[in-house]
Amino acid sequence: MSLRLDGELISSFGNSGDTRVAPPPRTSAWLAFVAFGALIATQTYAILTSPPDRDMGNLQKIMYVHVPAAWMTFLAFFVVLIFSVRYLWKRRENDDLIAASAAEVGATFNGLTLMLGMIWGRPAWGVWWVWDARLTSTLVLFLIFVGYLALRAFVDDPDQRARWSAAVGAIGALNVPIVYMSVKWWRTLHQPPSSPETLDPAYTLGLRINAIAMLLVMIYFIRRRYEIARLERAVEHMTEAAAMGGR
Amino acid sequence: MTASNLTFIIAAYTVTWIVLLGYLLRLVRKGGRARADYERMAQQRGGGKSQ
Numbered sequence: 001m002s003l004r005l006d007g008e009l010i011s012s013f014g015n016s017g018d019t020r021v022a023p024p025p026r027t028s029a030w031l032a033f034v035a036f037g038a039l040i041a042t043q044t045y046a047i048l049t050s051p052p053d054r055d056m057g058n059l060q061k062i063m064y065v066h067v068p069a070a071w072m073t074f075l076a077f078f079v080v081l082i083f084s085v086r087y088l089w090k091r092r093e094n095d096d097l098i099a100a101s102a103a104e105v106g107a108t109f110n111g112l113t114l115m116l117g118m119i120w121g122r123p124a125w126g127v128w129w130v131w132d133a134r135l136t137s138t139l140v141l142f143l144i145f146v147g148y149l150a151l152r153a154f155v156d157d158p159d160q161r162a163r164w165s166a167a168v169g170a171i172g173a174l175n176v177p178i179v180y181m182s183v184k185w186w187r188t189l190h191q192p193p194s195s196p197e198t199l200d201p202a203y204t205l206g207l208r209i210n211a212i213a214m215l216l217v218m219i220y221f222i223r224r225r226y227e228i229a230r231l232e233r234a235v236e237h238m239t240e241a242a243a244m245g246g247r
Numbered sequence: 248m249t250a251s252n253l254t255f256i257i258a259a260y261t262v263t264w265i266v267l268l269g270y271l272l273r274l275v276r277k278g279g280r281a282r283a284d285y286e287r288m289a290q291q292r293g294g295g296k297s298q
Contacts, residue, residue: 023285032271039267043260059252062259069263105270112266119259123252219266224274231281238288 024230027223035216042213046206059123064206066116066216069109070138074176076106076218077145081173086165096162099153099169099234101225107145107219114138117190125189134190135183142181144172159237 046064053060083099086092092173117135118128129135148168155161183192194200 065263122253225266231285
């Protein structure tokens, strides 16, 4: 008997009927060192060089973590959308695993964005939380993907899990444009989106390099999580083969 | 920089690093467990072929 994990061999050992799934390559540790090293360097640069904002003073320095975390949330959920749709179209197992990996990383950044927003909101607005459109839609996005991860944890059948989570992931990711546009569509306490185009040039470089460093961290997280997902799936395949007498 | 603002700035960067390093630690632990499970399963399946 031979098994295939999404077209990739897997392995078959002569005529013995023995099957073992090839392990995925290890994610290089150097990427982690580069990503976290870059984050330390860019945060230090931004904190030390950016002048106080006219209205917010030095609270503006929170932007260098809050805004990149929000961008990484959007990007990770965009990856979920792409690979979920691709899974529904082609039924390739790796697409499901990439979408699931990006969803977990995206949910982590989403939670971080919410926490940083609350920490920024307390001194800037005088409250930790308001139910305005931006904050509420970001919370809804977070809850959708917590639900996505719970769904994957509770469904045992791999095909059913992949189909259901692809549907939830694709629909959930459609909330991203709503979150982004919420500050334009509704009156909110939250300010309009921060971007290099809307910022004073004194803050632009700091924001850009922090976003790049955070992007490296996100890429490392998704790659590492995907490696783990493939290992877990390989074990599932081997367990299924053993149960079917495919030893 | 007022003292209260400084507190919030420090809190924001602390939370960021706790979340990022916490998630990294989770991945390292989970990865170690997943690879150990894989090695054990592969060994059982490969090791049993001559029996």
